[in-house]
Amino acid sequence: MKISTLSIGDEVVFGEIVDTNAPHIAARLYDEGFKVRQHLCVGDSEPDIIEAVEAMAGHNDFVIATGGLGPTVDDLTARAVARATGRRLILNDEALAHLRERYRAMGRELLQASEKQALLPSKSSLIPNPVGTACGFIVPHKGCFLLFLPGVPVEMKRMLEETVIPFIIARSKRTVAVKTRVLRVFGLSEPQTEEALKGLSRPVEGLSIAYCVNFPEIEVKLRGEGEDEARLQDELLSLESQARGRLGDHVVSSGGETIDTVVSGLFRAKGLTLSLAESCTGGLIAKRITDLAGSSGYFLEGAVTYGNGAKIRQLQVPAELLEKEGAVSAAVAMAMARGVRSASGSDIGLAVTGIAGPDGGSEDKPVGTVFLALAGRSDCTAKRYRFNGSRDRIRAITAFTAMDWLRRHLMALPDKEAGEGQ
């Protein structure tokens, strides 16, 4: 089973946009047990499209192409495919009816020029597009199925799920199942993670471990291929459990969840509430938390206190403390965490103060110095960190570290019970 993708478009080949279609298609096929062999990308040039189609048809069982199906003059895919496969370009009645219906539904008139979108190579089968004007189409050629989809990601994705993947599965002699589990690891470097899992790789024929840095996390990908799906599943779960045993609480999640959803789940499960006081992250942690629907159930409020005035007024940080210790200090981080917790009445108050750079560093507290503090009902702890890199990187790892502290803190806490002192 040889499958490749072809992305068509000047904006992609000239690097104006990053092509996310090809990796999406490859990842979805991988989930279904198919490995994509290659991705090719060419511009909106008829000779280039023809050359690509001819070369790929000869070497693949399926080619999934995206792009160039729009109504404008630079959309050349259908014409080039007709040339490459020796077919005529004809007005496809079914595609035309679809086009008329879409325009009617949008309340717009179908101009004759726009009928171009229904001009397809003869003897194509249509790939319905439930969310846009451009129909996709399938052309068998030289023993290969060429499948063409629009480049608009939301349309491409629907058509991939509803038609393309079922089409490939129905025509494949798939005997090998492929399963993947991804462990997200935080707090270990890539070499440390590899070291911790040493000897676990390929413990059983068909299982493998791969590493991928997804800053600031390491993704550990456990993959299995085999004919017996149930056995494969067991082996993969056993490998996961061994890996978890070695990586301990550095494992943030294993089912694809982000640390943000893990933390959100913990807050809801334990019935606890949160407030935030952010200086150098400037709202980034609050943004991450409120990115998730349902965050209003546990997130009470955030204070973005960039200046000292705001720290004093909003968080009741004593002016003398700011004067004596400086805004970037453990004492001020703790005062901020306690302040926002007490003002909001939340169970947990988390505070961040630091120097994200590029300016503001000193010898004693260089750029990247960050203090985090976490205040609970009766306790408050601060930690000092020294992060490296650009402003973006320092802010990102600070926010991640804060989420990880919340995760660890909540995992060690008993669930809140009714009647417990609040």
Place this chain on the structure above:
Amino acid sequence: MKISTLSIGDEVVFGEIVDTNAPHIAARLYDEGFKVRQHLCVGDSEPDIIEAVEAMAGHNDFVIATGGLGPTVDDLTARAVARATGRRLILNDEALAHLRERYRAMGRELLQASEKQALLPSKSSLIPNPVGTACGFIVPHKGCFLLFLPGVPVEMKRMLEETVIPFIIARSKRTVAVKTRVLRVFGLSEPQTEEALKGLSRPVEGLSIAYCVNFPEIEVKLRGEGEDEARLQDELLSLESQARGRLGDHVVSSGGETIDTVVSGLFRAKGLTLSLAESCTGGLIAKRITDLAGSSGYFLEGAVTYGNGAKIRQLQVPAELLEKEGAVSAAVAMAMARGVRSASGSDIGLAVTGIAGPDGGSEDKPVGTVFLALAGRSDCTAKRYRFNGSRDRIRAITAFTAMDWLRRHLMALPDKEAGEGQ
């Protein structure tokens, strides 16, 4: 001049990561006046790499490849290239010296297994890597220069700038200059933007206009190609000025600046300060503002007031108003904007309250209903919006609309002068 890129790696071909190297290389070459013809991507498979190298060498003047130069067993590029080009794999003294020096600088021991990174095809010239262990290399083959770089973006980018681009320029008979200007447009749809610029396209041979949706902005790309660089520059500037005339204040920027940097520049130029009160955006606007270095110069503080309690306490929104109008209302948005402005003492207070979804909508105020309010020294205005789409999309366009309001507001304001009432 035919140039193509080749990305090598299982993680790329299986869609685990999105390849940003190929578009980066293509975009940088486009800036320099070279158009990339195609991108190919294959996995860590020796036969696939050999096939790709053979096919591409025959059809290109330059192939820029990335990936597969690391120290582990699945890094196969050098070996495959040696096979494909009929060379031996030899220990390159210069690469080995570099490797030793990098390990020494990191304080790590160079294991013999890691010396693999210095095994390169014979008669290669090195591409120095100032930021990592893997040297790149250049192999001439069948009249084509094959250039190999590591896949780590930060290393690839440095080596591209310092060696690859100068190498290509020195060997090219470049006679055509290419120039691009990108207008970022907000507040018009793609068809409205096209309609506004109707007739402007290709006003002069060699000039063209392309459109690209970069939600929620439309990017209008003005491109020019010609032999006379100075004349091209003039024509492009004249086209830009005509386009600006037609698009009016919908043009956010034209030199590649984001709306965030435009707003930041306006605040600094006018010497004004800002505070924020965010409900449904939950810190997203504060995050965008503080993403930029130097934001502490004008951004005083933000309040993320998810619950009514926080709105009352932090922003002095009257409880009766919340009761009577509801938290998502023009009156509450205005009270929030005035409240945060007065508490922080900033020149401008901006507030957002709305329903980002997926829950919380009603018939009267469906999901996507958002109120923005802007309070100045003596005035306060609120606007009601109705946005569509997912929670992420609603939050993103709300934040963008807020930034655009700040931009429009600041552009109409005179610069703050010393002595003016503050």
